[in-house]
Amino acid sequence: MLHHRDATPPSPQADALLRLARDTLAIEAQALHDMAARLGAPFVQAVQRMLATTGRVIVMGMGKSGHVGRKIAATLASTGTPAFFVHPAEASHGDLGMVAPGDLVLALSNSGESSELNVLLPLLRRQGVPLVALTGGLQSSLAQHADVVLDCSVQREACPLNLAPTASTTAQLAMGDALAVALLDARGFRPEDFARSHPGGALGRRLLTHVRDVMRAGDQVPRVLPQAGFGALMREMSAKGVGAAAIVDEQGRPLGIFTDGDLRRRIEAGADLRALQAGQVMHAGPRTIAADALAADAAQIMERHAITSVLVTDAQGLLVGIVHIGDLMRAKVI
Incomplete structure (x- = not known):
């Protein structure tokens, strides 16, 4: 067999x-x-x-x-x-x-x-x-x-x-x-030349996307004057949904910023915020960037300073927008 x-x-x-x-x-x-x-x-x-x-x-x-x-x-x-x-x-x-x-x-x-x-x-x-x-x-x-x-x-x-x-x-x-x-x-x-032939790739997005392409502008920008009460500051932050608000002077130049992180830290410290004004709780000297800068530059600022929002200013230093880390993620810059 x-x-x-x-x-x-x-x-x-x-x-x-x-x-x-x-x-x-x-x-x-x-x-x-x-x-x-x-x-x-x-x-x-x-x-x-x-x-x-x-x-x-x-x-x-x-x-x-x-x-x-x-x-x-x-x-x-x-x-x-x-x-x-x-x-x-x-x-x-x-x-x-x-x-x-x-x-x-x-x-x-x-x-x-x-x-x-x-x-x-x-x-x-x-x-x-x-x-x-x-x-x-x-x-x-x-x-x-x-x-x-x-x-x-x-x-x-x-x-x-x-x-x-x-x-x-x-x-x-x-x-x-x-x-x-x-x-x-x-x-x-140059890298910019390479990006122009790869507009759909990650490098193309990083080198061809500018801050103005992803920032929030106009009424979408949360802002208050320094004399605004804490309640008004919170309502502006909630209404605009960025997790931050710019504190500006009468001409619109940013004086500071207040974020969800600042709120959490002050509450943990036991501060009574209700009687305070925006100018008293803000973080002075906010990070800013120009609208014609690359969005990748905004991402680098956020990473370097461990922040989630960057204010956008024009040549005269006036507030024209804000870019949030979520905006960069949606644009696939990061």
């Missing part, structure tokens, strides 16, 4: 898994270390050509190099260098029309002998489009057609079979990042 054997392979041991993982990281780290040591004049030439480009950087690559190329194009575009990815196979069927005079092609191929990419090389040469190659094949067809060759060769792949693109694609990706960082620095790219 025949017995069916379980075809499920034995589960690898934890130490074997960790050894392979560490070997992979070590091989790829060594590849990057070696590539950094080889950097020289060609890298500078590539950056200079990309800076001089009046059009866009067109990134091309097949297979895994294509996947890396898409990421490089996205990184360039988000850091001040207009770029997009064109698939070499699609380029042979019409998409080459996306490449225009003034553009520059950044081509990725580990071997430098990708047929889909190489068939385009004479056409790019005929168009007069500069070509920068990221390749490990320094004597390849791609390298021979390129104006600048960036050496992305690796001694071996991290794959135990030395077949799957691993260390080579890591090298390409890192070289693309190196180009992007060098270009953004040369262009004087």
